[in-house]
Amino acid sequence: MVDELLFFMEVVVGGLLAGTMYSLVALGFVLIFKASATFNFSQGAMVFFSVLAFCGFMQDFNIPFVLAFILAALLMVVVGLCTERLVLRPLMNASEDTVLMATIGLGYVLEGLAQAAWGVEVRRLDLGIGDFPVPWIADNLKLFISALDIFAGLVAALMIIGLFLLFKYTKIGLGLRAVADDAGAASSIGIPLKHIMLLVWSAAGVVALVAGCMWGARAGVQFALVDLALKALPVLIIGGFSSIPGAIVGGLIIGATEKVLEVYIGPFFGGAIEGWAPYVLAIFFLLYRPEGLFGEKIIRRV
Amino acid sequence: MKPVFMTYTKKDLINLAVCMVLSVLVIPTFITTEYWYTSILIPWLCLALATIGQQVVMGYTGQLALGAAGFMAAGAFAMFNLILRVPDLGFVGSLIVSGLIAAAFGILFGLPSLKVRGIYLMVATLASQFFIIWMIDKFGWFKNYDSSGIITAQDIVILGKPFTTPLAMYFVCLAVTTVLTLLAMNMARGSTGRNWMAVRDMDIAAESMGVSLLKTKVQAFAISAFYCGVAGALFAFCYLKSLEPVAFDIKLSFKILFMCILGGLGTINGAFIGAAFILLFPVLLNAIGNNVFHGAIDATIISSIEQVIFGGLMIIFMIYEPLGMAKLWENIKQKLSLKLQSSNNKDLKSSLSKKS
Secondary structure, eight states, X not given: OHHHHHHHHHHHHHHHHHHHHHHHHHHHHHHHHHHHOOOOTTHHHHHHHHHHHHHHHHHHSOOOHHHHHHHHHHHHHHHHHHIIIIIITTTTTSOHHHHHHHHHHHHHHHHHHHHHHHOSSOBOOOOSOOSSBOHHHHHHHOOOOBHHHHHHHHHHHHHHHHHHHHHHHXXXXXXXXXXHHOHHHHHHTTOOHHHHHHXXXXXXXXXXXXXXXXXXXXXXXXXXXXXXXXXXXXXXXHHOTTOHHHHHHHHHHHHHHHHHHHXXXXXXXXXXXXXXXXXXXXXXXXXXXXXXXXXXXXXXXX | OOEEETTEEHHHHHHHHHHHIIIIIIHHHHOOOHHIIIIIIHHHHHHHHHHHHHIIIIIISOOOOOOHHHHHHHHHHXXXXXXXXXGGGHHHHHHHHHHHHHHHHHHHHHGGGGTOOHHHHHHHHHHHHHHHHHHHHHOGGGGTTOSSSOEEOOOEEETTEEEOSHHHHHHHHHHHHHHHHHHHHHHHHSHHHHHHHHHHHOHHHHHHTTOOHHHXXXXXXXXXXXXXXXXXXXXXXXXXXXXXXXXXXXXXXHHHHHHHHHHOTTOHHHHHHHHHHHHHHHHHHHHHHHHTSTXXXXXXXXXXXXXXXXXXXXXXXXXXXXXXXXXXXXXXXXHHHHHHHHHHHHHHHHHHHHHX
16 A cells, blocks of 8 residues: 555655746747747747757767856847747738748748758767666655656746746846737837847757757657647646746646556557547546636637 | 639630640650659649648638648548458448548547647647558558558459559549549638638637538538548559658658748649758759759758748748748739730830820
8 A cells, every 4th residue: 555655745746846847948938928928839849949059069069068058048039039030020911820830930930941951860968867766765655757757847946936926026027017908009018029039949949959859868869859849838828828937837737647647548559649649538628617726817809 | 703603604614725725635644653642743733732631721711730741641541441341341431431530530520629729739630640650550451461561452442444654643632633633622622711811810700600610610621631632642552652651751741841832822823832942952953963053962862952932932932921832923923914914005105105
């Protein structure tokens, strides 16, 4: 009985920590949605693009780890700048759906560019943190929890606290929230819309890079990262599109549920239900709470 | 213009006649290489049909859906099982029933559209994509317990006659696509289509005008999935000639989405233009890579460039012409006719001034 309980605990904790990895991806979506009310479908592609660039700098040009990370982050700022100039500004007054489709296009561009520049083969990314159980926890608590999972959890927590403080207590954060609420009104009282957009897209790019590093260290840097990033969508639906705490709670819920379902119900159906379980969970959430756990209520005017 | 037959105007009938002459007489007499049929014309017709399905739900009803390939898979595997287990149904009967089975899935996964829209709905439809593929993959019954994972599609037999040559398969696809395209045009122009568009433009306003949202949305999803299902069955039986769930992954869904958007949302001919463009462009790019650069550029780089161009085009179209290539074509036609008119006027004026 104790063993079963321990095993269940292990599954849940492993799921929760894996869920923080989804949260990291979802965080990038939330940042952009919060500040510009546009849904950036290319976030998954940004994850792939940034981490592939990071790997490329390290492995092809032998640039040291820290410098390569900074270079990749700068590259994401450039991507943000180009996106703001070339995609968002011309679409300033377009409908939500139009912008969404344009970001799907942007995702394609980024995926293609990344593969054209750094090739299609799977790259290994070594962060210096192993993806194996921490011996200390395994000995004392009898739980097998990967060190990488714990590290990802810590990074996610730090980033979320940082962003939360930024949004809540700084002048920039206030500007961001004002722009999200009503871009026209915000710009009319003198909030520099362009700078805000650039800032947000760069921040989302850096978040994508961090998320990409975590995923890359676990699953290898490869195209499948884009599909994995799609799982951030149900996370967002559960947590709410405009809530930073929502992104983390949604990620935890998805991570834990998906693992528990896979371990306890999966075997009856031949496994691999992880592939669709998060989406079905999201549908149920949509039916009862379309705005998500922490989202603002959706009000549509006729 | 006044309709001559059902909702079709005289212009439509002329267009239809031209298309029929082109596809039935001109193409078979001038194109004799099998490559064109097996690699371009047949997939073009199948994917155009699936794109019409996507158009119904996205272009006409305004619901962002991203699960076309899932419904195609449902149609393809339903077809395989129907021919295998209910041989009395015949090819055409099986095709219709497999479309209906896909439509049932469409209704099931279309239900969330009653509550949510936009990106929320997109996520809900992604569930259908992943669920259907998983279901086919995990339950051996659908694949007739074949362990290899790739099943060979049965030969097409209609009324006792085999249709196995590329040309014959092309005619099968052509016939099905023509009938369904005409039906789609008829629906889009009739009250059904007007309801769809009313819901697209403003669902709450439509509802207050007495359009039933439940009926309209569910109907659109069912019809869309029917088209995708039939297209998937044709895609598997005429083009791939094999069935594997991987062929209908999310990438195909995105491809159909691109065909739909680049072709022109809310147009039937846009489906054909979009499908042709997405299919032919890589062929062209490969040809340039092979002939101009003589294979100096790696094939993976070419496919990456192709992706960049598709994405870039998507952005450009969203900025400058959100209604896609069909609208572009429309604009060109309009400009030409205006020019023609103005030049006619000039002639008239000059002849008048000469007279005076």
